[in-house]
Amino acid sequence: MTKLFIDAGHGGSDPGATANGLKEKDLTLEIALKLRNILNNEYEGHSLMLSRTTDQSVTLSFRTNMANNWGADYLVSIHINAGGGTGFESYTYNGSYPGKAETNRLRGIVHNAIVAETEFRDRGKKEANFHMVRESAMPAVLTENGFIDNASDAAAAALKSDAFLTKIARGHAEGLASALGLSRKDGGNDGEQGYVEILADSLWTYNTANWDDKAVIVNKDEVFTVIRDKFPVGGGHMYQIKSGLYITANPNYVRYYTK
Numbered sequence: 001m002t003k004l005f006i007d008a009g010h011g012g013s014d015p016g017a018t019a020n021g022l023k024e025k026d027l028t029l030e031i032a033l034k035l036r037n038i039l040n041n042e043y044e045g046h047s048l049m050l051s052r053t054t055d056q057s058v059t060l061s062f063r064t065n066m067a068n069n070w071g072a073d074y075l076v077s078i079h080i081n082a083g084g085g086t087g088f089e090s091y092t093y094n095g096s097y098p099g100k101a102e103t104n105r106l107r108g109i110v111h112n113a114i115v116a117e118t119e120f121r122d123r124g125k126k127e128a129n130f131h132m133v134r135e136s137a138m139p140a141v142l143t144e145n146g147f148i149d150n151a152s153d154a155a156a157a158a159l160k161s162d163a164f165l166t167k168i169a170r171g172h173a174e175g176l177a178s179a180l181g182l183s184r185k186d187g188g189n190d191g192e193q194g195y196v197e198i199l200a201d202s203l204w205t206y207n208t209a210n211w212d213d214k215a216v217i218v219n220k221d222e223v224f225t226v227i228r229d230k231f232p233v234g235g236g237h238m239y240q241i242k243s244g245l246y247i248t249a250n251p252n253y254v255r256y257y258t259k
């Protein structure tokens with residue numbers, strides 16, 4: 001059982017960086033919760049601990065003590081940058097310590113997945129003397145996901161967009177799953193390619209396997225390739241389709257078929 005510690009930077013009386021009507025503490029929490037949901041809905045064989053799941057003050061020492069006492073295998077600390085610049089960068093500890101090469105190897109996998117998913121400008125894989133990466137007893141990475149004070153990073157289509165925060169979370173999830181060797185849940189696929197045809201006049205899709213996380217509307221007669229067979233979600237069922245989005249599996253609204 002791989003133990004992953006997810007740290008949403010800042011919180012409570014510490015807003016982190018603020019600009020463009022955004023607070024770092026809110027964005028990091030949103031991303032952390034989305035990351036938790038994606039990993040729990042789509043992967044198995046791991047357990048997660050979060051430093052916070054609400055807007056609360058948590059000291060840096062409390063965070064690393066939590067992760068160390070739990071015996072986490074990996075720690076990710078989620079932040080938003082500020083101070084002039086644009087794009088994504090990640091940090092590991094700049095000291096010398098056993099396992100540094102492995103820490104940086106794992107970080108490379110996570111870093112590249114986030115850049116690929118978000119299409120952020122890649123500012124590089126960096127090292128620094130930050131508490132979260134220095135005081136954690138396991139391999140750890142701190143991610144800086146765009147600049148809150150940069151107009152284009154903070155734009156309506158970027159950090160102000162729920163769908164973009166989902167992309168950041170999905171980049172983290174895919175990178176962490178690949179770095180830590182998490183296995184995808186078996187949707188019971190029998191090997192035949194499945195499709196869904198939309199029967200309703202219009203129908204919501206979802207960013208994650210969560211009925212509250214609405215993405216875009218699709219229309220009657222559209223057909224989508226299914227990449228994950230029907231699985232239970234909150235009293236109903238969903239398919240995942242090729243775009244990565246999710247859609248209801250209710251036969252009143254969609255028709256499933258194989259060719």
Ligand SMILES: [Zn+2]
Pocket residue numbers: 009010016017024079080
């Ligand atoms: Zn921060």
